[in-house]
């Protein structure tokens with residue numbers, strides 16, 4: 001043997017999990033994402049806030065390619081986003097998404113909802129998929145609801161099922177687009193607690209939310225968007241105590257009033 005060799009297979013994985021570079025997108029004449037540069041580290045929790053129409057949802061949707069981009073590049077774990085076919089299905093599994101509306105399959109039970117993607121996309125065996133689904137449903141606190149249909153659950157319970165369904169795919173990153181906005185106030189916390197737990201366990205998360213308490217306690221970084229641009233990024237402490245831009249000051253003064 002000669003000198004110590006460094007195995008190429010063991011090359012260290014990059015700390016950057018999601019990388020957007022110079023991303024632009026238009027809806028007709030509307031320049032909805034403008035030169036977006038954003039890097040999300042492994043295990044990082046990024047909260048995205050900003051006024052209505054600033055492009056927050058569109059940004060999330062580009063990350064799992066529910067929206068195409070006009071130019072720029074997006075990569076996940078070092079791989080550019082696939083265009084179509086099986087690779088795209090795998091990407092959607094790697095990037096879990098939870099929306100404001102719960103988007104569960106109405107004609108399938110809670111358990112079936114959490115099993116489906118595992119069997120169809122991840123090719124898990126039924127028994128293993130069921131075992132994992134039950135474990136995840138327990139973890140988000142709805143294990144006893146497994147055999148019900150989504151409409152028989154409260155909004156907060158349905159949203160926790162949606163989180164379990166995304167987690168069942170072992171995603172690399174979870175995107176949350178206003179996951180508590182459609183919920184009655186008393187159900188908001190039960191969903192935020194599940195998200196808080198996930199954050200503590202090291203899940204990489206991008207969260208669009210108006211819940212500033214969550215942003216303060218769970219976020220590593222706050223990204224403030226306005227008019228399709230990232231106007232400001234800072235730790236929650238810095239952002240909430242000393243926003244730099246007028247747009248952010250104005251936004252915070254409005255939302256922190258109520």
Ligand SMILES: Nc1ncnc2c1ncn2[C@@H]1O[C@H](COP(=O)(O)OP(=O)(O)OP(=O)(O)O)[C@@H](O)[C@H]1O
Pocket residue numbers: 027030032050051052053054055056057058059
């Ligand atoms: N499919 C679409 N076709 C045309 N315009 C769209 C489409 N989706 C979004 N837009 C427009 O793009 C802009 C950004 O929308 P987006 O939903 O990303 O904003 P947002 O920051 O998530 O707002 P909100 O806080 O209200 O959810 C808005 O002006 C919206 O009307």
Ligand SMILES: [Mg+2]
Pocket residue numbers: 056057058177
């Ligand atoms: Mg939105």
